[in-house]
Amino acid sequence: MLAVSKTKPINDIIAAYDAGQRQFGENYVQEGETKITTLATDYPDIEWHFIGPLQSNKTRIVAEHFDWMHTVSRDKIAQRLNDQRPNNKKPLNVCIQVNISQEDSKSGVDANQVAMLALTINQLPNLRLRGLMAIPTATADTQLQQQEFANLKTLFDQLQQQYPSIDTLSMGMSGDMDIAIANGSTMVRIGSAIFGER
Template sequence: MPAIQSRLETVRQQIQQAVERYHRRADSVQLLAVSKTHPAEAIRQAAAAGQGRFGESYIQEALDKIGQLRDLDIEWHYIGRIQGNKTRAIAENFDWVHSIDSAKQLRRLNDQRPDNLPPLNICLQIKIDDEESKAGITPREARELINSMADYPRLTLQGLMTLPAPAVDLEAQRIPFRRLRELRDELASEALPLPTLSMGMSGDLEAAIAEGSTIVRIGTAIFGPRHYPDQK
């Protein structure tokens, strides 16, 4: 069995075990394969093994791979920091963006989303741990952006995302994910139910699923170690 297919099956089993352990619905957690720094051929192998959602962080690298893989039915997710001069490429080529942290980004992505494409699915990135080095917005800022969503008809706000600080054990890992879930519950409304919680990676997958994650972002456990070129 090819290595990527074998790793994918292992990750899927881990997700399924956590879903069962915490009494989640079988279809309630989606796997986002984080393919940044890995070649198009690795994505092709994962797609052949049934994976359909892939996450990228570097625009030029992502555009190259999107171009090479147009024959595949792939849902592309942008999960990196958003530079102002890159928003058009994101708006034109991705299905989801997980890392929104300003009204300026909302405006640019909305204005640059082509009319022939469906609305761009987005998540607001929440700084849940107050780490200065992390991107994201405060809960108060999130409320302000949510209240402005009617101004952006080419965007669909799906929910919230976070990248918490590392924690040493399962119970400590659950705390920031619980905060994000509680914040989502507080901010959600009938008009904007915010069904998506994008949280959890290889090292804290179980904790994220325990607290309600609907998208887990897994890279190295599927594709192996990353090699970081000088990406812009």
């Protein structure tokens, strides 16, 4: 379970930590950087995940501070993250974001582009390809969501046969985590169900 702590104060993160949570997700680069540096000394075992859209001029912050990057959808971003990852850090864990709902308003690659991007990432020594991430259609139609999650799981299974490092299917949030888990999610991104509404 990834606790999505964007816009939440440091005290809320510490409270979740004290309850046993160790993985936190941030959507905004500068906000995430501030939280990471503030908590680094006293809470060194927190694992930080970047789960928001990333502009190429902000890749350095993610490369230098985060442990995971969930939203890689372009070769350029992958290359910059690789080049900017400090030598004293382990490879950055990355997930490819897939636009599984095929909505123009959503980031991510089309399903037919996943294999090529995975090949690129796998060749970059400072990145570690861990899996796929997606956000389904925001709808009350649970059958549609279920189908989109199932489609992503199929892609994940195909990719896993090629790359032994792949073990993470990041899908599902507070409102649809049950459907996501039923369709094979290994990581759900939960904000409001942990921290309350924003």
